[in-house]
Amino acid sequence: MIAIIDYGAGNLFSVKNALDYIGEQSEITSDPAVLSRADGLILPGVGAFPDAMRMLKNSGLVDVIRTEAAKKPFLGICLGMQVLFSRGTEFTQTDGLDLIPGSVDRITCDFKIPHMGYNELHKHIDSPLLAGIGEGACVYFVHSFMANTTPEYIAADTDYGVRIPALVQNKMVFGAQFHPEKSGETGLTILRNFGGLTR
Template sequence: MSAATTHVGIIDYGMGNLYSVAKAVEYLGGKAIVSDQASELAATDRIIFPGVGAFGDCMAALEARELSDFVRVAAQTRPFLGICLGMQMLMDCSMEHGEHAGLGLLPGRVIPFPEEALQAADGRRLKIPHMGWNELHQLVEHPLFAGVPQNAYFYFVHSFYVEPSTPEILAAFSDYAFPFCAAMAADNLFALQCHPEKSGTTGLRLLGNFLGWDGDRGESCAI
């Protein structure tokens, strides 16, 4: 399916960078459907789950809009992309401001960067949130990485990171004092801690790959 005919559902739960994602989709030739209605989102070809903000607030917003069950189904039935908080929400739980249950679509938890570890190799104290450009080190071959250079720079802004409990879903990592999970892949689901919609031409390449992706990982394997 070409990007020109692709309808992309963008989940609106009252938080997040919805319109920057929608603008990127439209720029690439797709049709962005920003909605908080499961029926409207269900009529699209693929789903993007974007987000910024707090984990617990996001879960409450999904529940209030009766979207949590839709996300669970969509993430297993069509090409699905989680971005930043939208990636973190896929996990079992988060330790952000207390423990909160997640959507349970991927095994693992969301934890804070440990204060005692936030020191660069040159002795500089690293700040939280981790904000700015950082390298994305690809660990697997995946259709969404097609044409994306190894160690390309992407834009990050986050204070918590994902700790997957199984290595099979880890697709890329980045470094901020230590290596942390920056992307995950499982069947038709792909998720990124960084913001491709804010990452220039490289981020647009990844989003364009998503618009043309059928959800099949093909012959994906470790790099």
């Protein structure tokens, strides 16, 4: 079973609907006991980095997330991906979950911000989540901030006037800056691949 973490800042039901569609058993929960017995975890997120971290701390889930992410496949989506990093600089510097080294900073480029719409994925390192995904496959983004980390953690990026990490990973911790649940068959394949890691 995949637990979708409910901390008040997630796009929970679109993720749940996508998992239901591909036949993956899932549960939306904020119960640490359920997170502990789940086979994999997904952390969605919509909004601002400081708000998400405040909600996670208020929910009492930060320690259990850090503990469980060391044991089982973990996927952060959009803002849920950003809080995986050491810190964010949106509004003010805020400590993240520190599951992947790096910072999350405002996108600086000549294009319109927020970055919104479909863009191509360009692979850099092997990732089990990209099995069956061709080079240049398109996924859906909506964000104004991007991760800054070292190449060893960047499985794929996208070009939006600047190279934006699109899929990051550190062992079994994965982060998608894009929304796989809104990215058609490519996104569903990524979710299927994640589900496969939980078995």
